Amino acid sequence: MDSAHRKTNKSEQKSRKFLKSLIRKQPRDLLLMIGTGVSAAVAPGIPALRSWRSCIEAVIEAADQLEVLHPGDVAEFRKKVIKDRDLLVVAHDLIRKMSPRTGDAKPNFFQDCLMEVFDNLEQHIQNPVVLQSILRLMERGTMVLTTNYDNLLEIFGQQQGKPMESLDLKDKDKVLQWAKGHIRYGVLHIHGLYTDPCGMVLDPSGYKDVTQDPEVMEVLQNLYRTKSFLFLGCGETLCDQIFQALFLYTVKNKVDLEHYMLVLKENEDQFFKLQADMLLHGIKVVSYGDSFESFPEYVEDLTTQICKQKSPDAEQVDSTTLLGTSCVDCAKRRLGDSGKDHPKRARLPDNGMQTDGIVKPK
Incomplete structure (x- = not known):
């Protein structure tokens, strides 16, 4: 194998590394923040x-x-x-x-x-890989909000038979339901949607209007405190006025949070500076590669890793598992090797706690 080929393989292997703290998240603990990079990857024919x-x-x-x-x-x-x-x-x-x-x-x-x-968006979907990945996460409880004006995700989801729903900040009741996780296939457009131009946030007064409801602000900010945001295709989202008003400058102790942002690494110095700067906002910056073409595949592989995680609610654990095999072996040794006596089945404490101090899933 020549050195150039080895270098390419090494680069590919490096690009497939994922932060354990991210891939071990339960899908329901994530909130996807979708930017223009997603739409650009899906429908490159629409400038x-x-x-x-x-x-x-x-x-x-x-x-x-x-x-x-x-x-x-x-x-x-x-x-x-x-x-x-x-x-x-x-x-x-x-x-x-x-x-x-x-x-x-x-x-x-x-x-x-x-x-x-935005005429005939459905005809311009060329690379649906990222949308498929997003739908997989939504199926498992991941919430989605976007700064985009298009509804490419909703169109694609409906084509897959999903009851997709587009929401905007002016529909308070729907936003509150969505924030509570009651609209599984709802996509919150914080800037509005092109199909309803009057609801689009395109000027300073519009930004002010959508941040005046304290109840809406509170539920959205609570999501930023309790969920891990995963920024996809969000090159300049942190500079966005409405995002700043809703999340960035209104939530305290951001350094204690754990959010993630996938970015293109074009320049190493700029990339590592961005990493350091974003940690102050509780955001871990991760590179998906040095080419935008790597973005869809990276998101697909990342989604596969996250979806491998089993939900704690789905795990049925018996007392033998709770004790562990080493505890059972110890019990056998204490009783001797005659095989005549059998260890008594260990009882769990009445409060539902495991003997090792880990809470048993309810």
Whole structure:
């Protein structure tokens, strides 16, 4: 075997290493945070799914093609997308430009542009591996929320016969049910969904509106305290204003939490700096490889490892197992090797505790 081949195999083996603290999590103890990287992997033919910037660029292009914006405005917005760092402001101005001058967002041409951008999503699903992995985890109790505007996961899940449901923060009752684990196949879109443009969070006032309900804020923040978030395809999620408002800057003692983020390792120095920085937020950064093409397979393998874990509720353990074989052997030695006497069956304490101090699953 030549050195180049050995190096490749070593790299592949290294990329398949998983943190024990992650793969030993029960699926029900995880919450998947899905970003644009998932949609980009699933439907690479739709540029708008690749990033927030790409989405705005696609809307501007659709507005130009549909002739719902003056050519001068189209040119101006294209410049803003390239130059402006605050894309939220650009999106706000773009929406207002295509809306009536009454302060009301309905009706507007923005919705038509979104429908053009995300038209026939189901026909663009090319690589469903990541979606299949997510559904496997959802079947076992993993919750899912996303910053994405698309419903690719719901579309694919329905194709597999799952009762998928799209939720947004403005439907309080549904959010509370979801947070309690009562909607197994619910996907919470914290920015809203493209099919309901009026519920999309695209401007500063929208961010303020969805964080004003203390009950919703409390249940969501409790999830951040009690679940392990697994960030998939979330390149800039931690910079997102609504994510910061809901979780990052409102939950105390974050360093005591244990969340995980899968990232592309393009530059080693930047990667290890990100690792160190994110530990301060209770987030363990893990590399899925140095190529985006590695992402789907890594997620699939990771899901397989997690799903191997047996649920404590499903384990039926008898008293022999609780004592362990070494204890049984000791009992036999104490009684002698005659085989005439038999050790008495050990009794468990009345409080349901094992003799070794481990709580017996109820």
